[in-house]
Amino acid sequence: MTLFNCYFNYLRNLFFPQICFVCNSRMKSNQPLCPICAEKLKEHHHIEFSDEQKKEFYFTEAYAGYEYNKIIRNLIHEFKYKEMTLVGNYLMNMLFSKLPENFLEDIDYIVPIPLHKVKKRARGFNQSEILSNSLSELSHIPTLNIINRAVYTKTQTKLSKNERKSNVKNVFVLNKNFDISKKGFVIVDDVFTTGSTANEAAKVLKDHNAEIVKVLVLATAKHQ
Numbered sequence: 001m002t003l004f005n006c007y008f009n010y011l012r013n014l015f016f017p018q019i020c021f022v023c024n025s026r027m028k029s030n031q032p033l034c035p036i037c038a039e040k041l042k043e044h045h046h047i048e049f050s051d052e053q054k055k056e057f058y059f060t061e062a063y064a065g066y067e068y069n070k071i072i073r074n075l076i077h078e079f080k081y082k083e084m085t086l087v088g089n090y091l092m093n094m095l096f097s098k099l100p101e102n103f104l105e106d107i108d109y110i111v112p113i114p115l116h117k118v119k120k121r122a123r124g125f126n127q128s129e130i131l132s133n134s135l136s137e138l139s140h141i142p143t144l145n146i147i148n149r150a151v152y153t154k155t156q157t158k159l160s161k162n163e164r165k166s167n168v169k170n171v172f173v174l175n176k177n178f179d180i181s182k183k184g185f186v187i188v189d190d191v192f193t194t195g196s197t198a199n200e201a202a203k204v205l206k207d208h209n210a211e212i213v214k215v216l217v218l219a220t221a222k223h224q
Ligand SMILES: [Zn+2]
Pocket: 020, 021, 022, 023, 024, 025, 033, 034, 035, 036, 037, 038
């Protein structure tokens, strides 16, 4: 490191100290989380489905990186509302390193959950697309923006399970004349709550003869 770089880093740390996104403690590394908060991230797992869900779901398996706790909630919030690509990449990196080996074996394309174009324009980015691109870089599987949101929907956060289902019903369409038959897809999103959004996206792919559809999310949230 040159003297100039040393001095530059010294000044940068003085004026813009790296702080943990969750507990605000100062850190030396440029990770979003301090080691103590990173330690509190609960492990990833396959999402278990009830028999009712198994009948309803068009995807075969779903995998979540983390259990939804205060740490992951704060991180996802930063990521979702402030375009923290750094946070998105950090979480996807950790998730990818722990993914079961065969999870992506039969996958040809990564598919983000689309935002409606009005919402995307307002927010400036689509968090699911950032995660998909990050996964693409790690796995070398291409991202395909193949689904469009045809209908503007209200946010799912305050809706009941059944309201969520009807709120997203038939909102997605396949966006181009692309033959997806016999192909494998993984749908990527930030949070899996009741699964109704991912399921609608999976339905569009299966309706067009996709062979395999799986779901990968940062975290599962219990639906209250
Ligand atoms: Zn911390």
